[in-house]
Amino acid sequence: MKEILKIKGGKPLRGTVNVSGAKNAALPTIAATLLTDEEVVLNNVPPLKDVSTMLEMTSRLGKRIEKISDHSYRVSEATKTTKTPPELVRKMRASFLVLGPLLGKMKEAKIAFPGGCSIGSRPIDFHLKGLSRLGANVEREDGMITASTKGLKGGEIYLDYPSVGATEQLLMGAAIADGRTTVHNPAREPEVMDLIDLLTKLGAKIEVELSKIKVEGVEKLHGATHSIVPDRIEAGTYLLAGAATGGNLKVKKINPDHLKSLIIKLREAGLKVEESEEEIALEYRGRLESLDVKTFPYPGFPTDLQAPLTSLLVKAEGKSMIRETIFDSRLDHIPELKKMGAEISVEGSDTFLVKGRDELNGSSVEATDIRAGAALVIAGMSAEGETKIHNLHHLDRGYSELERKLRGLDAQIERKKPDYE
């Protein structure tokens, strides 16, 4: 029987929470270990399902994975095969990131076509076009992609959109290609910068400029030790939860610079937010004002905080407007929030208006993706009565030790088998 989360809402969150390493940095970083035969030690790895899937993928491709401690892994030995298990690509789109490293190191790869998902169509054309520019021959047949090369060669690539995954994929391939690669209009999310940091420690030659990233290919990468950057989306989720419940909390082990867009928006909404070196402190000051927010590539407001932000704005005074510009259908949290009494009207395909109100009511709701799930957790904690959240596997993909961390902030939350409703 599938577990559910039961939340008793209406209590302000208080206390301190430590942020884990970023899921979206850990995944490409683990894929990058395929590029070297030498030992890579990764620290601050978050204990998440998606991370286990990526570790399993690299292990099935021949790497040796050893868990050194709770959040540290040693990855060693050479990549041995280029056949990627389709069930792992289906489980998690990010496993597709092994394509670039496999092509670079093994000169061939066979991988299932990752489908769309509940947040949008999520094509992979930039990945494939970019790798072709680097000298890969890419064929698609029966839902599989077969790619091969006589050896990747540097080239100039312009991304039509600063895609996080495509930038990462191409940087990994370019790191051991022959000659210079320039990626124009790249993504510059902190998770991309963290991958560049690891690749540089492995011996890659990468220069980040204002509108492009230059990579001078090297013959071989070596080993390194690296600590994964803190998870700005996890930190942002706790800050929004604190604000929505009228609380007073601190998130620690975070780089506040990575969350500037959220911090400034929270101040605009009337919250007191203070930053210090590795910490953000938030205090509710008796009012919550409406906001207009548009998601945008970094340093813009992150799409991954759009749904959690909606759960804050349903409690603000007045009307807020949110526009999702990154994914084509990331609005699945809206019908679930409406079940809890939120007044939200969708205007067109990417914009919605949120009419703030004082109270939400606990209800039985479904998490449809990681961040929609986080939005429901926030709404549940700020609602009157009990909320039951179903489909927890999404939340477990992205939030480590969610209940323990929230209980540490005084939340009343527990994971249970459902007693039939």
Ligand code: EPU
């Ligand atoms: N796009 C294309 N063609 C491509 C690649 C992307 O059209 O070949 C489009 C996408 O459809 C989307 C836009 O470009 O409209 C941006 O997508 P991007 O490639 O940047 O997203 P991603 O790499 O697939 C990562 C995160 C997501 C996060 C986005 C945006 C990982 C593993 N995933 O996805 O995280 O929302 O960047 O910041 O890094 C999450 O953690 O919940 C999550 C979905």
